[in-house]
Amino acid sequence: MARAGLNAERLARAGAELADEVGFDQVTVSALAKRFDVKVASLYSHVRNSRDLRTRIALLSLEEMADRAADALAGRSGKDALIALANVYRDYAREHPGRYAAAQFRLDPETAANSAGVQHARMTRALLRGYQLSEPDETHAVRLLGSVFHGYVSLELGGSFSHSAPGTDETWTRVLDSLDAMLRSWPAPAPGADPDSGADDRTADPDRPN
Amino acid sequence: MARAGLNAERLARAGAELADEVGFDQVTVSALAKRFDVKVASLYSHVRNSRDLRTRIALLSLEEMADRAADALAGRSGKDALIALANVYRDYAREHPGRYAAAQFRLDPETAANSAGVQHARMTRALLRGYQLSEPDETHAVRLLGSVFHGYVSLELGGSFSHSAPGTDETWTRVLDSLDAMLRSWPAPAPGADPDSGADDRTADPDRPN
DNA sequence: AGGATTTGCCTAAAGGCTTTAGGTGATTTC
DNA sequence: GAAATCACCTAAAGCCTTTAGGCAAATCCT
Numbered sequence: 001m002a003r004a005g006l007n008a009e010r011l012a013r014a015g016a017e018l019a020d021e022v023g024f025d026q027v028t029v030s031a032l033a034k035r036f037d038v039k040v041a042s043l044y045s046h047v048r049n050s051r052d053l054r055t056r057i058a059l060l061s062l063e064e065m066a067d068r069a070a071d072a073l074a075g076r077s078g079k080d081a082l083i084a085l086a087n088v089y090r091d092y093a094r095e096h097p098g099r100y101a102a103a104q105f106r107l108d109p110e111t112a113a114n115s116a117g118v119q120h121a122r123m124t125r126a127l128l129r130g131y132q133l134s135e136p137d138e139t140h141a142v143r144l145l146g147s148v149f150h151g152y153v154s155l156e157l158g159g160s161f162s163h164s165a166p167g168t169d170e171t172w173t174r175v176l177d178s179l180d181a182m183l184r185s186w187p188a189p190a191p192g193a194d195p196d197s198g199a200d201d202r203t204a205d206p207d208r209p210n
Numbered sequence: 211m212a213r214a215g216l217n218a219e220r221l222a223r224a225g226a227e228l229a230d231e232v233g234f235d236q237v238t239v240s241a242l243a244k245r246f247d248v249k250v251a252s253l254y255s256h257v258r259n260s261r262d263l264r265t266r267i268a269l270l271s272l273e274e275m276a277d278r279a280a281d282a283l284a285g286r287s288g289k290d291a292l293i294a295l296a297n298v299y300r301d302y303a304r305e306h307p308g309r310y311a312a313a314q315f316r317l318d319p320e321t322a323a324n325s326a327g328v329q330h331a332r333m334t335r336a337l338l339r340g341y342q343l344s345e346p347d348e349t350h351a352v353r354l355l356g357s358v359f360h361g362y363v364s365l366e367l368g369g370s371f372s373h374s375a376p377g378t379d380e381t382w383t384r385v386l387d388s389l390d391a392m393l394r395s396w397p398a399p400a401p402g403a404d405p406d407s408g409a410d411d412r413t414a415d416p417d418r419p420n
Numbered sequence: 421a422g423g424a425t426t427t428g429c430c431t432a433a434a435g436g437c438t439t440t441a442g443g444t445g446a447t448t449t450c
Numbered sequence: 451g452a453a454a455t456c457a458c459c460t461a462a463a464g465c466c467t468t469t470a471g472g473c474a475a476a477t478c479c480t
Contacts (some may be wrong), residue, residue, distance in 0.1 A: 025235070064223055097368050104368070106368055106369070109369075109373075136375070136380070137384070138377040139374065139375075139376060139381070140376075140380070140381045140384045140385065141376075143362070143365070143371055143381045143385070144362075144381075144384075144385050144388065145356070146357055146361065146365055146370065147357070147361035147362035147365055147385070148354070148357050148361055150361040150364070150365060151356065151358055151359070151360040151361020151362070151364070152353070152354075152357035152361070153358035154360070154361070154364075155353070155357055155360060158314070158316055159316070159319075160356065161353055163319075164349065165346070166346040166349060166350075167351075168353075170346070170350070171349070171350045171353045171354075174347075174350045174354075175350065175354050175357070177354070178354065178392050178396070181392070181395075182388050182391070182392050185391075186310070186388070
């Protein structure tokens with residue numbers, strides 16, 4: 001019997017393709033085995049279990065997105081950088097909906113800490129340096145950007161914005177305009193807010209999650 | 211044999227509880243049957259299939275959230291209303307993570323059109339009336355708010371913001387401040403943007419999705 | 421080269437979830 | 451109270467996951 005030449009890497013890659021075709025939650029060890037024309041049990045030599053497979057697909061997707069993000073940010077700053085980064089996520093999700101869904105897969109903390117997920121946070125922080133926020137405002141802004149990017153992309157992908165005018169491209173442009181304006185004139189904390197709430201962040205670890 | 215008194219309504223309710231306990235994607239016809247101490251096949255008299263069950267849980271959750279939203283908006287306007295509505299989603303997600311996940315379940319278009327989902331869009335639009343945007347800007351803003359609410363809540367729920375200072379409550383407050391400021395000074399379209407892209411919205415149907 | 425080891429894929433089997441078909445007794449209806 | 455309906459059950463088939471154990475191909479050693 002000729003061997004199929006499987007390994008965890010190839011399985012993850014094929015799993016990612018499968019996810020884009022049938023949806024991440026339809027990615028199954030069985031389906032993947034069929035795709036390689038191999039018996040199901042064979043995959044279990046390369047992948048611990050179904051969750052392990054999904055995790056690898058998630059990590060792969062996070063890395064791909066991080067690579068794209070790094071490319072997009074290179075040589076750009078300010079609003080240009082904001083738009084470029086935002087489009088990385090939106091375009092990735094539209095080109096690879098299954099992978100994008102995979103990237104949302106809840107990893108256990110240790111795996112997450114070693115994933116490309118931390119790069120994403122770092123790059124968002126780098127982008128924000130162009131807006132000259134100081135801590136803890138930069139952290140707030142990282143979270144805001146993450147929320148808008150993820151929220152917009154997943155709602156758009158889920159079809160929540162379809163069948164209604166105006167087109168989503170226009171909204172996207174306007175949303176990014178607004179974000180840029182917001183960041184340029186980042187509001188002071190509302191009067192009455194506790195100025196010392198949260199930890200002192202001036203010596204914060206730049207590698208920490210968003 | 212005594213009867214358990216099942217019906218679709220009770221199953222959906224119990225399914226929602228189960229979702230909050232074990233996660234929406236662990237909600238299974240089997241698990242639900244165990245919970246009622248009844249054989250699995252019995253549930254199929256009340257619910258068409260697994261997807262039908264999930265759909266009912268999703269609809270239930272959307273309704274519960276819509277009810278809370280309506281209560282929260284009553285008698286409020288402007289920033290107060292914005293904060294109240296935003297907190298409805300965040301609080302609901304924290305109290306009922308499984309239901310919140312259920313509310314994200316992709317419904318088929320017809321079901322979605324008859325769900326409480328349209329109320330959510332309508333309420334957001336109502337809230338925005340306080341900011342005096344005109345179409346198509348109001349639609350852009352509906353989408354922006356949806357994105358931020360959903361994005362923030364799901365990232366926070368997914369743990370993306372944990373293990374890092376400052377606390378998420380503070381970020382949330384600052385994000386809402388920013389949104390309010392943004393809406394009050396909604397920027398004009400960027401120069402060069404096509405002023406006529408998208409349909410003419412001045413006569414748009416107020417019931418349309420976001 | 422040729423034997424030993426490792427590696428890659430297979431068969432077999434058990435357990436779980438989904439879904440359909442058909443049965444039986446409890447409940448409702450007239 | 452008999453008929454019809456309803457609520458739950460048993461049985462069974464299909465698909466997915468996961469583990470155990472086997473055989474042959476590839477690789478490693480002398």
